[in-house]
Amino acid sequence: MDFDFTQEQAALRDSARDYLSQKCTTQFVRTMFEDPTGFSKPMWKEMAGLGWLGLTFPEENDGLGLGMVELALMLEEMGRAVFPGPYFASVLLAGGAIKAAGDKSQKQKYLGGIASGDVIATMGMLEDAPNWDAEGIALNAQAGGGGFVLNGMKRFVPFAQAADVMLIPARTSKNADPGKGISLFLVEAKGKGVESSPMKNIDLTNKASEVRFNNVMVPEENVVGEIDNGWHVVQKVLQQAAVGASAEMLGAARKSMEMSVEYAKMREAFGQKLGQFQAIKHKLADMLVDVESSHSAVYYAAWAQDAQSADAALAASVAKAYVGDAARKVCGEAIQVHGGIGFTWDFDLHLWFKRAKFYEPMFGDAEYHRELAARALAG
């Protein structure tokens, strides 16, 4: 029983924090607000060089072969740094799906490409309704012409504007069970019939698009996994995405708490430090409880994924439900502790508030995961 990071994990966290605090300053982050692709190619290449873009990929696909714990701590650091870029989309979502279900040549081409930074990938999940169940997948894929023809729409596709390729779950056959008949396609993001329009988010570091598919031809070799049997892959990716999103929110929350503690030690009012007021001190204490509990939730869930623990799915839901609420509280109270300055654009605090808010509804909100937890309880 050891809940601490291994030396290797701690070293990875330290190097991520070092790199991001030097290169991914909030000054840099702000330059990405209006950038249409929302990330820096040189930085991306450096991260590839550090091995981070293939963090969880097999070594034979130029990856580091690490697990969800390592990915979670990387994402926590990215949340902490408000890192702007398609890391989550490319490595966790699309990369995760290809790693789970891709064939040898797909892995070589795409995982290798993602790891080297040459390929930016993403995954489109939601359509009209914010529905994370199989019922939400309606985009139609019709067999024909040596492949498939896709028609339909995906919304909230992360970094679609930056992507080279999109992993798209689509419906290849209709069944009473909505979990059946879903297949996964790798679609060229700039291909014929693919139209993206940006959906500007309050978290300006997280780009997303609505993507329309008008008779988009996808060759057979771009089917990932079995035809009609793709939903279990999506489910697994969504579980890991729930853990990853929780890690991002944890990073945002811990940073917000630390800034608030520092501010309360420094700022004076009525002749004393802000942190001497019980109202502020108790708020900060509550924030610490939320942050430390979130840490426990995120890393238990990440470990459970790696250990293929029987409660891995439950733990992912627990993390997403708990950390979503906790990060909301912590990042919100941080603004309150800071007072006026926390409400200004030039002060950085709102960056984390918005980052946490961005991830709250993604991959299932707290209610959705509480429902899953209740069903797990009932067995």
Next chain:
Amino acid sequence: MDFDFTQEQAALRDSARDYLSQKCTTQFVRTMFEDPTGFSKPMWKEMAGLGWLGLTFPEENDGLGLGMVELALMLEEMGRAVFPGPYFASVLLAGGAIKAAGDKSQKQKYLGGIASGDVIATMGMLEDAPNWDAEGIALNAQAGGGGFVLNGMKRFVPFAQAADVMLIPARTSKNADPGKGISLFLVEAKGKGVESSPMKNIDLTNKASEVRFNNVMVPEENVVGEIDNGWHVVQKVLQQAAVGASAEMLGAARKSMEMSVEYAKMREAFGQKLGQFQAIKHKLADMLVDVESSHSAVYYAAWAQDAQSADAALAASVAKAYVGDAARKVCGEAIQVHGGIGFTWDFDLHLWFKRAKFYEPMFGDAEYHRELAARALAG
């Protein structure tokens, strides 16, 4: 526009507070904990003499002819005094139904009897499920023998052990619309086939029973209102009960807050008054906001009943939903402010905590009334 009590209303409140603070001390209240009927007959007679038992009844039925505002302020005072006895059951519930739908002789007999204190009445509503809608009424009333034969069960019947007569909504015919086919019966509480067994409540001042009806004969003259058309009467009574319960909870909450403020002014820790700690001061401030907002909610709702305002039903739901949550918070925080002493039996504070808790689920909990409010919003 005048939100203040009239002089007459203020005088009624003052006389209720005077009387109850002298006669209905918590010492007296505690003597009723183990009393099977749960009230004092001499006190009941005195209250009859003051006109309170017929507060809302027509003058021709020996009542004072006052309205819901006056009843609400009386109930607030009773909540404040943790008054033990079947006032709510007899005057508001049974009396309210008979006033609304009874015929002349029923009014004379029962309203007159309630007002004089000679008759204790109550009303049985819930059965197996805590369901406040018409679906919840399954108790069967079969026409026959010059009257009706009742079979079934009511739970949570307030002060059934003390009652002479019970107003019982029962099903006289089955319809697709569950609101149709319900009739109201006046049943002798000690009559043949009526069996009561006590349901001991955490609020020991509020007695209740499970009452079983085994072939209970009810003569035709004891039908209140039209056969099959009694639900609208119940609905109106439930609305007023929601307001009345809110008033009781308000009384409990305000008293809990006042005790907490006094305690915080007097009790010392770490060389200063408890009320000088910001954590305590802010708790008390929150309690005041809850209490004053509850006051607005209760009396708006009471006025809306009297004025037959278009939003009368909505206002009753608003009051019950809001005050239920507020009183829970206030009475709970009062215990926290008091610390250890607030957790002891001999200190009175828990009496109000329990009184408020008793009324929380009664006549629809906050969720139920929020649902009604949402439907009202949607129009």
Next chain:
Amino acid sequence: MDLNFTPEDIAFRARVRKWFEDNTPRGEMRTLDERKAWHRKMYEAGFIGMGWPAEYGGKNARPMEQAIVSDEMTRANAPSAVNGLGTSICGPTIIVHGNEQQKQRFLKKILNADEIWCQLFSEPNAGSDLASLKTRAEDKGDHYEINGQKVWTSGGTIADWGILLARTDTTVPKHQGISFFLINMRQPGIEVRPLKQITGGSEFCEVFFTNARVEKENLIGKLNQGWMIAQTTLGYERGSGTLNRVTAYMMSLRRLLGATRKLKKNGGAAFDDLLVRQKLGRAFVELEVMRYSGLRTLSRLEKGLRPGPESSIAKLYYSEYGKRYHEWVMEILGPYGNVLEGAPPEFSGPDRIDGGGQTAWGVSFLGSRGPTIYAGTSEIQKNIIGERVLGLPKEVRMDRMQSKGE
């Protein structure tokens, strides 16, 4: 108790509603001249400074009439008056504390928006603890020379004049060395910079004073009595806030309700979901209670009772409500709530508070973090309620320990 509006109030409301229906400008106003013209139009209709005494150009209007006008303005989504701070705070201060010459010079031009006013109180290091302000006013014989910085100045870029708190004596306890000035904003010693907020909007400014000038005749009241003057509750603009805030939220809630009918959830509309309805129900319940409390306040105002520290209760209620409400909005709309641009029109947000079209739900959500901070944080409100309403003893605080004499 009688919560009916009088027939006179109802008739007045009908007239006001008709006026706003007929006169509210369509589309966004882009120029200052347009905004001044709209202000004057409302003034001519009797809706500006209506609570002021008649002798100074007001109408001695009852709080109820003021409440009704505010409410109908909100209902019509009418642009706010460009000189709102002038008529609500600056003018009344001059009426109560100014001398005859100051009244003659300024009041008329406030009412007709010839001169736009701003308020120069808060500083970067003097927010909740306003009395610790450091902007200095130095006596230069015929004038005072101002150096320092103010922040959270709304309308700073368009203001002609401002009311200014500045320190005139540094040798006495902090509350005793502050004076209250009127300062001409159109002078070289003043630089105004817009202050961008987390919403992306810039309704506020920072104001920098470098040897700026205040004529001696523009001191209000006596030297070093500025704190007392600034603390006075000014009673001419009452009733506002009792009804219109509820109406604004109600309009937002109705738009949200509409969105829940379009948004899909679990194969049906979001409105069909029990959890969504609980949130709508809660939002409606708490808003109705705000309305009842507003009527209660209004009924007190109508009797001539002053809104005392109890107004902290209203402030705390509505600002905390706003935060909760917008969190429910975001929960209900899910990822659509986060979208500023590019969402389908049925998920576009509520009317902007100051009129002139819609804003995104996300912007409205971000904006909801402001009211628990500005005009006295929730923490300050709770101190006020605890000490001035409940009579709890004051907390032991370092500044009180250091200067018992204050």
Next chain:
Amino acid sequence: MDLNFTPEDIAFRARVRKWFEDNTPRGEMRTLDERKAWHRKMYEAGFIGMGWPAEYGGKNARPMEQAIVSDEMTRANAPSAVNGLGTSICGPTIIVHGNEQQKQRFLKKILNADEIWCQLFSEPNAGSDLASLKTRAEDKGDHYEINGQKVWTSGGTIADWGILLARTDTTVPKHQGISFFLINMRQPGIEVRPLKQITGGSEFCEVFFTNARVEKENLIGKLNQGWMIAQTTLGYERGSGTLNRVTAYMMSLRRLLGATRKLKKNGGAAFDDLLVRQKLGRAFVELEVMRYSGLRTLSRLEKGLRPGPESSIAKLYYSEYGKRYHEWVMEILGPYGNVLEGAPPEFSGPDRIDGGGQTAWGVSFLGSRGPTIYAGTSEIQKNIIGERVLGLPKEVRMDRMQSKGE
């Protein structure tokens, strides 16, 4: 990170589980002798004082082993050890701060429950501010004479001995004049009265001292150093609380789940209701997080790291969780939750924490108001977290102003 239990831990747990299955008394224990016999049985099995050093009769058990035993006791709904305070607090204090004679005299009899112990710390006017206690211990030459009152003494009616904090010097700042004694409870100068709680139970007592006697040999440590001794974190009973509390709530939650299948709502079972499931889900989620955090603590303890002020985080989490959880219980069960007697059996409540059958949900709910008060209120925990974990400056407080020297 590796959150698997070792094969040894799993085997140990299996043995412990089997032992409790075979040995846990059925039905309620009514006599003190029965309770002592159960204590001795557990002691003989190696489950009592198992964290104590072997030289004093313990087993030097690892925190994990202690956690597993506590957890299995809870799972078996086994009655608690009658001398729990003796083994968890009184004995360890003697081991760390007592002299050889005291160790010889008391330790063995604590372990085998020959002498039952209680704790005499809190007073009616010294709760959170324990150091302001007023019970006096006066030097009478060969003994100390005790006068005063203690409260919240659990097991007071059955105790043979107690650990006592009393004031031995009133002329120095409050923390410096307190001494730590062992007091014989079987003497005429001590009166013990059961203290009834809002639950109706009487697990605690008030204790009155009138010229009670403490032999000089029963002073622990040096005179006037009692505060420091009482503040020492005693490290022999670790691991308890990390797992068993979660298990207790889990058992309650499963019973609640069962009730939601029987309770009717909207024509179906309550469990079919989305709102009910949200509450069950929330209760489960927050409980799982408590479990993860417990494992994290246990993993630190296993490395020999001391549980520092971080234990305040755990206290705050579980005590506040208990309040929330029981409010959800009451919401779900509606009027049935309020019923103490007379409800159908499917709505009867959870197992009693100390074993021996069920209690009503309403009693369990009322009991949930205790843990945020006892053993350091939530407010005190937040001060500890703020100051000792986050390093925030101490608040300005009257006692600190008055006696800076402390």
